[in-house]
Amino acid sequence: MIIERILIALLFLSGFAAIVGMRNIIKKIFGLNLLNASVVLLFILEGSRIGNQAPILDADITNMVDPIPQALMLTAIVIGVCVSALSLALAVRLYKATGSLDIQVITERLQREH
Amino acid sequence: MKKLELIKIVITVLLCSLLVVPIILSNHSWPTHARNYLLANAQSDTGATNTVSAIYLGYRAMDTLGETLVLLVSVTGTMAILVKLGKEQTDEETTSFSLTPEKRPTNRLRTHLLETVASKLGPIVLLFGFYVMLYGHISPGGGFQGGVIVASAIVFLALGTEVKSKLTSTFVLSRIESLSFLLLILASISGVFFESGFFGNPIKSASSLSANFIILLNIIIGLKVGTSIAVMCIAMMGGSHDH
Numbered sequence: 499m500i501i502e503r504i505l506i507a508l509l510f511l512s513g514f515a516a517i518v519g520m521r522n523i524i525k526k527i528f529g530l531n532l533l534n535a536s537v538v539l540l541f542i543l544e545g546s547r548i549g550n551q552a553p554i555l556d557a558d559i560t561n562m563v564d565p566i567p568q569a570l571m572l573t574a575i576v577i578g579v580c581v582s583a584l585s586l587a588l589a590v591r592l593y594k595a596t597g598s599l600d601i602q603v604i605t606e607r608l609q610r611e612h
Numbered sequence: 613m614k615k616l617e618l619i620k621i622v623i624t625v626l627l628c629s630l631l632v633v634p635i636i637l638s639n640h641s642w643p644t645h646a647r648n649y650l651l652a653n654a655q656s657d658t659g660a661t662n663t664v665s666a667i668y669l670g671y672r673a674m675d676t677l678g679e680t681l682v683l684l685v686s687v688t689g690t691m692a693i694l695v696k697l698g699k700e701q702t703d704e705e706t707t708s709f710s711l712t713p714e715k716r717p718t719n720r721l722r723t724h725l726l727e728t729v730a731s732k733l734g735p736i737v738l739l740f741g742f743y744v745m746l747y748g749h750i751s752p753g754g755g756f757q758g759g760v761i762v763a764s765a766i767v768f769l770a771l772g773t774e775v776k777s778k779l780t781s782t783f784v785l786s787r788i789e790s791l792s793f794l795l796l797i798l799a800s801i802s803g804v805f806f807e808s809g810f811f812g813n814p815i816k817s818a819s820s821l822s823a824n825f826i827i828l829l830n831i832i833i834g835l836k837v838g839t840s841i842a843v844m845c846i847a848m849m850g851g852s853h854d855h
Contacts, residue, residue, distance in 0.1 A: 500637070507629070507636045514628050519621040540636060547642045553663040554751065555655050562663075564647045569667035572756055573679050576837070580686030583844045587693040590848075 502543055510536040521600050523592065527585045534578035541567040541574075659823035660749040668754070669826045669833075673811040676829075677800055680836055684793060687840045694847045731772020738765035745834035749823040755830040759837030766842035770849065782846055785839045792835040799828060 509532060516529025545567035553565035593599055596607045654663045658670030668676050745758025770780040778784050803812030813825040 499639075503637050507633050510632060510636065511625055511629050514632075515621065515625045518624050544642055548644050548647060552752065553650075555651070555661045555663060559651070562647065562651060564642065564644075565650060565663040565667060566646050569664045569672070572664065572668060572754075573675060576679055576756055577682055579841065580683055583690050583848075584686050584693075586848070587690045591693050 499547075506536050506540050506543065509539070521602060523589050523599050523601055523604075524586075526601075527582055527589065530585065531578065531582055534574065534581075538571045538574055538578075541571050658826060660826045661823075662749055662751065662754070665749050665754050665826055665830070669829045673800070673829070676833065677796065677811075680793065680796060680833065683837065683840050684789075687789070687844055690844050691847055726771060727773045729772075730768045731774040734765050734768035734772055734777075737768055738762060741765055741834075741838065745830055746827065748830045749826045755833030756837050758830070759834040760841060762834060762838030763841035763845065766838065767845045767849075770842075770846050779842075780846065782843055785843045785846070789836060789839040789843065792832050792839070796829070796832045796836065799825075799832060 513529045513532030545564040549561045549563040551562040553562045596604045654666040658666040660666040741758050741761030744753035748754030769777050
C-alpha cells in the first residue's frame, strides 16, 4: 500500500514542479493535468481500501469498494478537461498575440507594448 | 542567475511536499458507513444497480447539474477565445504521396492513412459510446463516460473524409448541446409538479423499469457532454472542418 502512495506523491510533486519551474506554458498546462491525475488516483486508492469488488450491486456482492470517491472523481475528471481546454485556448491566444510560448518572453513583449 | 532560479524552484517544491506528502501518506482508516448504507439501500432508493450512477444521478443529482453548468461555461469561454482568432489562411499544396496530383491543405497532421482509418472507426466508436451511455445504470459507464466516447467518435468523423456527416459541423453540435441542456433543466424541475421535489423522479410509479429516470438523465447528459467536448475539439482543430 505504501508504494502506491509514494508514487502518487511523486506524481503530484512532478506536476507541481512543472507548474513552478517550466517556462513553456504548454508544459505548465501538462503540470496541471498531472496534479489532477494524481488527486484522482489518490481518491480511487482511498476508496478501494475497504473492499475488493466493483460497486455494481449483483446478487453475490458483499465486499465492494466505496463508490463515493469514484462518483466524486467523475466530477473532477470533467472539470479537469474543462480547465485544460480553457487554458490551452488561452495559450493559443497568447501565442498568436506575442509569437512565443515562453512565459518570460511573453511578459517582456507584453510590457514593451504598453 | 540560472542556478538561483533552480534553487528557488527546489525550495518551493520542498515546501509544497511538506504540506502535501503527509496527507497522501497518512494511513487513517477509511470509514465504511456510507459503503454499507449504499450496499443495503442504493437499489431500492434509486433503482440503479451501478452505485456510482445511483450517487451522481440519484442522491447527488444537483452536483451533476452544477457540473454540466461548469462544462457549459468552459465551452462558451473556449469558443469565445478561439473564434475571435479568426480562420487561419491555409495554403494548398500538392502532396507527393497521392497517385493523382491533388490539392490538399498544408497540414502535416492530416495524412491519407489517418483520414481513411479515422472515418472507418468513427461509426463503430459512436455505437460503443451510445452503448456505454444507455447501459450506465447496470454496468460500468454512464452519461459522462459515454459522452466522452461519443465526442471522440465525432472527432474521428471530423478527421476522416470518407464518411460525410452533419455531426461534424459546429452549428449542428452546438444546437444539440443547447437542446440537451434545456432538456436537463426541464427534467430536473419536472419532479416538482409530481410532488417529488427538485430532481425527484416524476415517473416512479408509471413504469416497470425502476431506473427509468436515471436512464433518461444518462442519455441527456451523454448528449450534452459529447457535443460540448466535440465542439471544443473541432474548434481547436481549426473551426469547422474543410472537405
